[in-house]
Amino acid sequence: MAKRAVRRRARKVLGEDPVAVVWCEVAKPIPVPPKDVHRAAGNGRLKSRHHWLLYVMGTLFFFVVVPLMLIDKATRLLEPRRTPRRSRSSSTSRGSRDTPSRDGDEPGGGIFDGDWNLAAGQALLRWYGHSPSPKRLVMLTRDRVCVAASPRRRLSPTKADDFRIVAEYPSAEVRVEGEAGRPRGFATFRLRFADGSWLEVGRLAEPDDADHFLRVIEG
Template sequence: MAKRAVHRRARKILGEEPVALVWCEIHKPVPTPPKDVHRAAGKGRLKPGRHWLLYVGGVVFFFVVVPMMLMDKLGERLDRLSSPGRKPGPRSGRSQTPPDARPATPGRVRDGGQDPAGGVFDGDWNLTAGQLLLRWYGHSPNAKRLVVLARDRVCIAASPGRRLSPTKADDFRTVAEFPLDQVRIDGEADQPRGFATFRLGFADGSWLEVGRLGEPQDADHFLRTATG
């Protein structure tokens, strides 16, 4: 379960004891909005911030790993050139099947049949879900959000920092709030850990799907309470 610091902070920003809460994320890439819509919303970021260790790893890969791989390939090529009597064997790394005759990859969908919203939201950027999505990472570069269910409203809170410990966070703040008659939560309890999702449905017909739910106990309690 979420630690006392999380419940204490939630109680402080709500002004009452939370009924249920759960950490979650936009678990799919945010689709690219039209330029005019993005501009009107302030041209906020559409991707989460990355930890500095990721950039360090990228630098190490390109300046250490890649040169070593190139040197290894160069060594293999020099070895082949230094053995003139050796006949080249058949290339095993290249498929002999014509491109048009190759079977389709299972699960692959043609571009024309893909959902432009990517299953993230209903697709209308001008409605509540779309507007919330446009500002999702503007409130915090961290991907995690705390959805808190109170007696008469649903609150979405975010931590302003790039780094976040979901079980101990105590600096998050409300970034969106909806009365219970303006939002509904659709989901099922006891979903497999790591695959659980739920949808926030709004009064204007728009919806937003979130996943990567936090502690299983929190997720199950939240979904049972919100959908029961």
């Protein structure tokens, strides 16, 4: 189960012992909402803040790798050209490449029902406004579903002890649904709201917590 510091903090912010807790994330990029809806929700971030090391790597890529790639391309252009033989299957392969992908056809990108004005869409618009970290702690009590976040960009799910509740719902307003039989590494669960909207999260951290949490919501 969760480490002592996490459970002690959960007990403090809830005012009681939780029935189950698990760290989780929105497992896919948040779709781009309509501008007016995003503005009405406060124009919050739709992605997590990157670590400073990523910006350093990006700078090195731009000033070191890109020039090398351009030099290599220029060298290839100066080499004698050979006329490539046309493959009989080229038209077929080109046709298959031009076939549009249907991955984006699912409303909400597969992470919510697609209606930004309902409860799940509004929660998603504020997901990164509470913390730059993508991780959220979902805590279940006998009559509440609470979502907590840490102010830190990077955190350890076993040691985080500074999280606070950012959203709290009575059990009558949100139901937690899990799919039985899925391997833990691919397990997800949904927060289904009373207005019919839903939000799916995954990347469940800490095996013991994840297993217990899934047993509770499936039981």
